[in-house]
Amino acid sequence: xxxxxxxxxxxEKVVLHTYNRFPVVFxxxxxxxxxxxxxxRYLDFGAGIAVFALGYGNQAYNDALKGQIDKLIxxxxxxxNIPLAEAGEKLIxxxxxxxxxxxxxxxxxxxxxxxxxxxxxxxxxxxTDHEIIAxxxxxxxxxxxxxxxxxxxxxxxxxxPLMGGVKFADYNDLDSVKAQITEHTCAIILETVQGEGGIYxxxxxxxxxxxxxxxxxxxxxxxxxxxxxxxxxxxxxxxxQYGVEPDIMTCAKALGCGVPVGAFVLNEKTxxxxxxPGDHGTTYGGNPLACAAVSKVxxxxxxxxxxxxxxxxxxxxxxxxxxxxEKYDFLTKRRGMGFMQGLVVSGRPVGEIxxxxxxxxxxxxxxxxxxxxxxxxxxxxxENIDEMAEKLEASF
Ligand SMILES: *Cc1c(COP(=O)(O)O)cnc(C)c1O
Numbered sequence: 001x002x003x004x005x006x007x008x009x010x011x012e013k014v015v016l017h018t019y020n021r022f023p024v025v026f027x028x029x030x031x032x033x034x035x036x037x038x039x040x041r042y043l044d045f046g047a048g049i050a051v052f053a054l055g056y057g058n059q060a061y062n063d064a065l066k067g068q069i070d071k072l073i074x075x076x077x078x079x080x081n082i083p084l085a086e087a088g089e090k091l092i093x094x095x096x097x098x099x100x101x102x103x104x105x106x107x108x109x110x111x112x113x114x115x116x117x118x119x120x121x122x123x124x125x126x127x128t129d130h131e132i133i134a135x136x137x138x139x140x141x142x143x144x145x146x147x148x149x150x151x152x153x154x155x156x157x158x159x160x161p162l163m164g165g166v167k168f169a170d171y172n173d174l175d176s177v178k179a180q181i182t183e184h185t186c187a188i189i190l191e192t193v194q195g196e197g198g199i200y201x202x203x204x205x206x207x208x209x210x211x212x213x214x215x216x217x218x219x220x221x222x223x224x225x226x227x228x229x230x231x232x233x234x235x236x237x238x239x240x241q242y243g244v245e246p247d248i249m250t251c252a253k254a255l256g257c258g259v260p261v262g263a264f265v266l267n268e269k270t271x272x273x274x275x276x277p278g279d280h281g282t283t284y285g286g287n288p289l290a291c292a293a294v295s296k297v298x299x300x301x302x303x304x305x306x307x308x309x310x311x312x313x314x315x316x317x318x319x320x321x322x323x324x325x326e327k328y329d330f331l332t333k334r335r336g337m338g339f340m341q342g343l344v345v346s347g348r349p350v351g352e353i354x355x356x357x358x359x360x361x362x363x364x365x366x367x368x369x370x371x372x373x374x375x376x377x378x379x380x381x382x383e384n385i386d387e388m389a390e391k392l393e394a395s396f
Contacts, residue, residue, distance in 0.1 A: 004037040022358055029056025032377050032384055034363065045388050046363040050195070050227045050340070050375040053254040054300055061257060061296050068292035076283060083291035090298035091263060094236040095249060099271035100263045102286035102294075106226035106252030107141030109262035112280055113189070113248045114145050114163075116266060117220045120274040121186035124218070130186035135171040137368070139196035140189065140224055149189050152197075171200060174209040181213060187220040187248075188213070192238035195227035195375075198368030199335045199342030204242055211244045220247040220270060226262065230254035231301060231378055233338035234311040241337075254378075259293035306378050310338050316382055317341065320389045321374075328396060335371075339378055342371040353395055362391035 002010075004025040025037040032055050034042045047053065054061055068083065075081050084102070091100045103109045114132065121130045134140070134149035141147065147156055148163035156162060165184070170176040171194060188210055194200040214221045223246035228238040230251060235241050237249065247270045252262030266274065284290070301307060318334065321341055325331045333344040345353065350366045357364050367373035372392075376384070 002037075007037060022355065024358060031055045031057065032380055040361065042358070042361045042363050043384060043387055043391065044363045045374045045376040045380075046365045047254075047375055047377045048258065049253065049365065050232060051253045052258055053230060053232070053306065053378040054257050054297065054304075055377040055379045058257075058300065060300060061293070064292055064296035065259070065289065068289050071288070073289045074284065074287045077281060077286060081286075081288045081291070083288045083295050084286045087286075087291035087294035087298075090295055091251075091255075091265060094298060095265050096245075097249065097265045098268040100265045101275070101280070102291065103252070103262040103264065103282060104260050104284050104290070105141070106250065106262045107143045107146045108282070108285070109226065109250035109252050109264045110140045110146040110149070110189075110224065111143060112264040112275075113222045113224075113250050114149070114187070115280055116248055116264065116270060116274040117187035117222060119279060120220060120270055123273050127184070129165065129184055131165040131167055131182060131184040133167050133169055133177060133180045133185060133188045135190045135194070136168050137171060137194060137197035137200075138189075138191060138224075139194075140191075140226075171197075172203045172206045174206055174213075177210055178213065181217070181219070185217070185219050187222050189222040189224065191224040191226075191228065192242070193228035193233060193337055193340055195340070195373075196367055198344075198371045199340060199373060201233075201238075201335065201337045202242065207239070207242050207244045214247070222246060222248045222250070224250045226250055226252045227375070228337070228340055230297075231307040231310055231338075232340045232375065234307065234314055236301075236307060238337060255297065256290055256293040257297050259290050261290040261294055263294075304379070310378050313380070313382065313385070314338050317374075317385050320385050324389065324393065330396075336374075339374075339376055339380070341374045342367055343374075345370050345372060353392075356395040357392060360391045360394050362388060362395065364388075364392065 007025045026034045027037045028035050034044050088100050136151040138151045140150050148166050151168050167180040169180045223239050225237045247267050249265045321334045325334050330348050331343050332346045335342045365373040
C-alpha cells in the first residue's frame, strides 16, 4: 500500500499547485468521521466546505446514486429526463420560488444569476449599461463573472480587467448600498450569511432595507445561499428566517451532498421576463445523476427532519462555543447562524489552530483572516459537539 506521503508527492507532480493543502489524504468516510490512508479517524466539522450535510455513507443516498448510474447518467439538455423534473419540483417546493436552472457548481449558479439579472433589465429598457452592486468581503466564485462580484481585491488583482459595471458596498451598511445605486443599477447581490469572508450573518434591518431599495426601483435582489442554504442555518434557506424573498437565489454545496451540482432559482417576476431559449445553457447541468442526488437529498432532509434537527441542536452548539469564547482571551467573539459558526481569533494565526486540530483528529476550516469556521454535517449529535469542543480546546 502506498503511504499518504507518496500520494501527496504523486499529486503535486501532476496537479497544478493552486492549493496549499493540509498534509492529509482522506480515503473514506463514515457518518461524521473521515479516515485517512493510514486509518486515522477525524471528526469532520468542515463537511467538505459545507457540502456533505447528510454525513458520509448514507446508504439511502448511496443506493439512489447507484441506481441512477445503472439507469442513465447523462442525456444533455436537448431532452427531458426523469430526475430533472423531480429535483426541480423539490427545490421549488423548498424555496417557494418559481423556476430553477441546474448548474454544475456554485460559481456557475452565480454566472447564471448575473445573466438573468442583466437580461431582465435589458428586457425592461433595452439598455446595455446596467450595473450590479456587490459587497466587500463577499465570495461568489472564481470564474471571471463571479470573481467580478467577489469583494476581495487579492483574488481579483491579477485577473483584471474583470466584468464591468460592478460596484461595491459594505455588508450590513445600508447607507453604503444606497450610495452606490444609480439609474443603471439592475441587481444587488449578497450572501445571506457571508461565508468565506468570515461568517457574518446579515442584520435583519440591513436585509429588509436592501429589499426595500430593490422594490422601489425594480432592482433585482440576488441572494447567494450556496454556503448558508440547504438547512444549514435552521431553515431550508437563510432568507426564510428574515422574511425577505430574493428575486434570484443561488445554491450549490449541500444541494447535492457531494455530487457537483448547483442551481439558480428565479421568482415568478424574474422567470417570466429574463432568460429564454438561446440565452443560457450547459451540457451537464441538470443531468440525471446530479438530479437524482438532489432529489434524494430533499427526500432525506424530510425523512430525517434535518432542518428541525439543526434548529433544535443550535442552542447547544452555540452554548459550547460561547463557553470557549468565555474561557480563552484570544477568542474574541462567536458569530453565526445554526450550523454555520465562526470563532474570531485575535493575536494568533488561525491556520495553526486549524492544523493542530487536524493533528488532533478534528477537521475545522478557517474563514477570512481570523476566523475558525465550523460547518459540520447537519446530522451531528450532542456527543459530536462535545468531542469537537474537547478536540478544539486541545488544539489551542
Ligand atoms: C463556495 C461558494 C461559491 C462558489 O461555489 P463553487 O461550487 O465553489 O463554484 C459561491 N458563493 C458562496 C457563498 C460560496 O460559499
